[in-house]
Amino acid sequence: xxxxxxxxxxxxxxxxxxxxxxxxxxxxxxxxxxxxxxxxxxxxxxxxxxxxxxxxxxxxxxxxxxxxxxxxxxxxxxxxxxxxxxxxxxxxxxxxxxxxxxxxxxxxxxxxx
Amino acid sequence: xxxxxxxxxxxxxxxxxxxxxxxxxxxxxxxxxxxxxxxxxxxxxxxxxxxxxxxxxxxxxxxxxxxxxxxxxxxxxxxxxxxxxxxxxxxxxxxxxxxxxxxxxxx
Numbered sequence: 001x002x003x004x005x006x007x008x009x010x011x012x013x014x015x016x017x018x019x020x021x022x023x024x025x026x027x028x029x030x031x032x033x034x035x036x037x038x039x040x041x042x043x044x045x046x047x048x049x050x051x052x053x054x055x056x057x058x059x060x061x062x063x064x065x066x067x068x069x070x071x072x073x074x075x076x077x078x079x080x081x082x083x084x085x086x087x088x089x090x091x092x093x094x095x096x097x098x099x100x101x102x103x104x105x106x107x108x109x110x111x112x113x
Numbered sequence: 114x115x116x117x118x119x120x121x122x123x124x125x126x127x128x129x130x131x132x133x134x135x136x137x138x139x140x141x142x143x144x145x146x147x148x149x150x151x152x153x154x155x156x157x158x159x160x161x162x163x164x165x166x167x168x169x170x171x172x173x174x175x176x177x178x179x180x181x182x183x184x185x186x187x188x189x190x191x192x193x194x195x196x197x198x199x200x201x202x203x204x205x206x207x208x209x210x211x212x213x214x215x216x217x218x219x220x
Contacts, residue, residue, distance in 0.1 A: 045202070047210060050207065050209070059207040100159055100204060
């Protein structure tokens with residue numbers, strides 16, 4: 001059974017940084033692309049970033065490009081999202097996903113002073 | 114970038130009804146289209162991939178069709194647990210994008 005467990009969310013001030021982690025199990029992590037998807041309060045789903053399994057190529061939404069960095073440690077089956085220069089509009093539940101099949105339970109990031 | 118639209122944005126239906134949700138891509142995406150169900154306060158659940166293939170464990174009451182730019186999700190014989198918000202998502206190259214969602218509630 002695929003399991004994706006996010007951690008690292010919390011309250012951070014505007015301009016601050018946060019690193020999210022996603023521990024994966026139940027599948028061959030290194031063989032799969034992984035993604036982060038977010039959902040602002042009361043809003044729809046927004047794709048944030050993806051990283052390929054083999055060569056680690058990365059892709060970002062324009063809204064986070066230059067501020068967020070996705071990475072992975074295949075030896076630990078763990079996905080990361082380093083978020084810098086955070087803004088109020090980054091407030092959301094962040095989901096780790098093995099698109100298009102499996103989702104984590106999400107971790108809440110709140111950017112507020 | 115590819116934009117995804119959905120219609121209707123919301124609909125009301127009764128238990129036992131069948132409903133159809135439409136998803137449209139701003140340019141052709143072949144069959145690189147997925148559907149998700151989300152209930153309040155919960156993570157999305159994957160229903161369909163490749164436009165019409167059912168994810169493992171998803172009941173056959175859910176069905177998807179389409180190719181190119183126009184896609185549909187049909188839910189037959191609605192049950193109380195089916196009332197939720199449904200999203201489509203393309204994965205025909207980056208950036209991926211989601212539709213705005215269709216909320217299905219009880220009439």
